[in-house]
Amino acid sequence: MHTDKSKVLLFGSGGVGTIAALNLEVGGHAEVTAVLRSNFKAVKERGFEIASCDHGTLKGWRPSEVINYVPKASEKQFDYLVCTTKNQPDCPPSLTELIAPAVKPGHTVIVLIQNGLNIEKPMFEAFPNNIVLSGVSMIGSHETEPGVIEHDDNDRVLIGPFHNPNLSAKDEEAAARDFVRIYSAGGKTDCELQLDVNFARWRKLVYNACLNSICALTGLDTGRIRLADGAIDGLVKPAMEEIRAAAKAVGVELPPDVCDFMIEIDPLNMYLPPSMLGDMRKGNFTEFENIVGEPLRVGTALGVPMPTLQVLYHLLQAIQWRTKEVRGLVTIPPKGDFVAK
Ligand SMILES: NC(=O)C1=CN([C@@H]2O[C@H](COP(=O)(O)OP(=O)(O)OC[C@H]3O[C@@H](n4cnc5c(N)ncnc54)[C@H](OP(=O)(O)O)[C@@H]3O)[C@@H](O)[C@H]2O)C=CC1
Ligand SMILES: CC(C)(CO)C(=O)C(=O)O
Incomplete structure (x- = not known):
């Protein structure tokens, strides 16, 4: 079936990632495939149980697809790869190594909804032709047991482009605007464009x-x-x-x-x-x-x-x-x- 929804691969579906997946799906402009690890079995069997200050109570909710491996870009092409794991560069394997199979050079837009500074640097090095977006989130959301999400502080996220000197700033800004569009479409979140990522x-x-x-x-x-x-x-x-x-x-x-x-x-x-x-x-x-x-x-x-x-x-x-x-x-x-x- 043809669909003009953006194809999103979500890497890491804990507190922040699950609510991101939910926002993207409820907006109707994105189809989310979520890569899960310790909560894979629970979510595959029962779906997520979500108590959310933005979305209410959901039982048995799943994004479009739930998998437990990183798919190869040659098998399925993703427009966005949203990373919502904890970012710990001192604990290998690195995030770039983990997501590499799914990144199509020059196509996949990588979105880092993660805390910290200079998190784009390893991405620029590993994927020099891919746009990388910043997501600064002020949400309060936690996975209390596998597949159970408690979201108690509203989702507020600022999206903007990390500027890669190899790429066009205009294209980077357009990608950020488009991500804000698909993320906000459900009307349940406060997602804004913030061009001044620094x-x-x-x-x-x-x-x-x-x-x-x-x-x-x-x-x-x-x-x-x-x-x-x-x-x-x-x-x-x-x-x-x-x-x-x-x-x-x-x-x-x-x-x-x-x-x-x-x-x-x-x-x-x-x-x-x-x-x-x-x-x-x-x-x-x-x-x-x-x-x-x-x-x-x-x-x-x-x-x-x-x-x-x-x-x-x-x-x-x-x-x-x-x-x-x-x-x-x-x-x-x-x-x-x-x-x-
Ligand atoms: N939680 C919050 O309220 C806020 C968090 N942030 C930031 O957002 C980012 C995400 O945080 P948060 O959602 O709390 O983190 P969580 O620990 O809740 O979720 C991270 C998820 O990523 C999964 N993961 C890690 N490595 C892999 C892997 N190799 N393959 C598949 N899945 C993997 C984890 O699975 P597993 O259980 O198997 O480890 C877990 O489900 C962090 O940078 C954090 O600082 C920012 C604002 C608020
Ligand atoms: C500010 C806060 C609590 C989320 O909004 C956060 O970033 C964190 O816990 O790491």
Whole structure:
């Protein structure tokens, strides 16, 4: 059957990805094939169970197709490849390696709805002729068990082109506009075009590099961190000011009130566990390299003092190593026998 719907491959259908798939399907201009992993069996058998502040309650919902492998572009051609996995470049295999089979050079538009800075760089390198779009999301959505999605903070997503100097800026902007069209068509989401991707990403880092990482390290949610003695003034605000200074050094002017705005973005009594805290609680890897490491490297390379971020980064790096050890991904010398003989 002929259909003029855009063909979308969604890679990673957890909290963010499932709601993205839902928005794309309900709009009627996209047909979504979702690549699933740990939730594949549950979703194949029962569909998703979704409790959503934007979409209501859905039981047994599935996108057009659910698969558990990355299809080859030679078998099926996709117009968009939407990546909604956690982005952890320090934990191989890399995202570019994983999605490579499905990317048709010069055709597939790659959309990264993921947190962090410089996430487009490996994409430009691996797929120099493909347009790459940025998705900065302020959603609150989580998979509580396989196939069960709790979406409790409205989907607000800013889409814009990461500019690849090899490609036409006009074509990149047109692709971003088209993605906003198909994503918004259902009318259940707030999806806007934001051509200044750098601004959108640095602004979100004020939240993610600082509040998200400090919540993860302290084990406190965004309500408790505001109540905890000294945490906001002694840690969160200084870190946020360092991000603001690094942003300024790359030409992104963030207003002075952005720090208070991000601290108070959700009501205190929502006691929201941001994503890195969620990952830490589950014993999962965190996205610390893109969320903290990249802005730290960019800022320090430009001479911006970032002492708070430096400490946060190394604490997160050590915890990532701990998780790798727990998962058997690093080997250490056997413990010596130091008992006195
Ligand atoms: N959740 C939120 O509210 C927000 C998240 N973000 C950002 O959005 C991005 C996605 O986050 P989120 O949805 O929370 O993440 P989740 O962990 O909920 O979902 C990621 C999904 O990707 C799947 N996945 C990972 N690797 C593969 C693979 N190789 N093949 C197939 N599936 C794979 C995971 O499967 P498996 O279970 O098998 O690991 C999981 O279902 C992140 O960058 C995050 O920082 C931004 C704003 C808010
Ligand atoms: C700001 C927030 C909570 C989502 O909007 C987020 O980005 C995260 O938890 O990583």
